[in-house]
Amino acid sequence: MEQPIYGLAVRGVRKHFYRNKRTNDKQRIHQKIRQILKPEKEIVRAVNDISLEVNIGEIYGILGANGSGKSTLIRLISTLLTPDAGSIQVFGDDVVTDSLKVRRVMNRVSVEASFFKRLSSAENLIYAARLYGIPAAAAERKAKQILERLGFDADRMNEEMEHLSRGMQQKVAVARALLTAPMLLLLDEPTTGLDPKSKRDVQAFIEEIRQERNAVILLTTHDMVEAERLCDKIAIIDEGKFIAEGTVAELIANTPSQNGTPATLEDVFIALTGKAITEEA
């Protein structure tokens, strides 16, 4: 039977890395030297058999602590990592075999607003837009519109990025992603570390995008309120695995209430993972 085409379909994806083995044991000098010369490695299963499907027009949220595998999953979808196993399809195209086609319809905002810090936001945005074949004048015009909607003073577009606050830099990062009108928008903790005003501006804009066009949005976050407000469906990730998936109502309904008060999304998260959301995994 033919499978339906999803905006994003991740099926049985795995990704592991090796890292130097950590030990708390006191080591003798020869063990320390051996560890430097030939470090013992341990395997880290960053993404462990993850599957998800996101329909066009949906916002799919992934909740997880630091190091739980959220960013690795985003990088796998972004074609920046190759999966060890499984497949990822964006509007029916495989991210490994049709990488160029996938990259045309996708963009990403990461937790770190990575830019050439000494270039202005206009210069950074024009550079990014040119890579997608958008001429400089059109890019500048569109960037101005997006930034103004995000509450960014467009007069500061010619200031060097390093002079802008973290919140402003993140708004430029959102503008960079939206300049290319992506059909799949990957938002990797886009509001982490932002002041409340910038956070609200970015969240409101994500809602606007959902209403305006039928994009597929994958949002990873630490913020329960943000997840509840924006996401149609949420998955909880822990140690590279999805341990729960559903709408907010479904997740809450499956968690017993505490002291007679209804459970919150945070209660769900703690009940399932045994850790607070900000805790290092």
Next chain:
Amino acid sequence: MFNLVRETVVSYAFIERNFNLVKRYLSWEILFFSYSIVNALTIGLIMVGRGSSQDVLYLVLGALIWGFLSIMMREVSDAITWERWEGTIEYTFMAPIYRITHLVGSCLFAILYGLLRTGLVLAIMPFFFGEHIDLGNANWLTMSVTVLISSLSFIGIGLMAAIFPLLSPEKGQAATGIIQSVLLLVSGIYYEIEVLPEWLQPISKVSPATYTLRSIRASVLDNASIESQMGNLLLLFVIGVLLIPFGFWVFHLGEKYAKRVGRLKRSG
């Protein structure tokens, strides 16, 4: 499908971005430029009072051409290092462009930037050396053709060197430096390769810098014509034509490895 016009237009993004960076880091550029002048002067002055004006020019040309070829070799690799530091490499690699477009854009910038910087240093040299150097006998056409043809080889080497910072920005810069110093040693930049120990001489025969220096010196010191340098130029062209696709292939392997082991990310 590969659209040549579109990809050429897109490659301009890298040229524009890099010139914007040059503009923003102007104080550093002035410093590098001053260093190039001082370096050429220091080396040229060794021969003032000891040898003929030809001898002074021999050394100055070595310093200038080595400066130009170093820019060719380092610029692509430095662009990757820079992108790794800033964390923008992930966005560049996510963009819907062929890697060849990305690298050709960086190479074109390297050629333009190298020509500009070396040309300016060359123009300044007579003010310092006065009658000790004489450029009146130079065959500028032969020199320009040699510079352009030799750029191909150095871009090829640069592409290969660029995988080092792709895998590790810190160690990568050091590795690029090692390649550069080996070429400096074996290519007869400041001396004839015959003075090298015999076991090193075969390496100098495969270094494109050896032939570049020979032809440029012949054109500037002896007014050599293109025809007289045809053997060297052809050899340089062949080395370039072989090294560029080989460089792309090596870079492609490096990119595949980086995506497999997760070397592109800065953090997070």
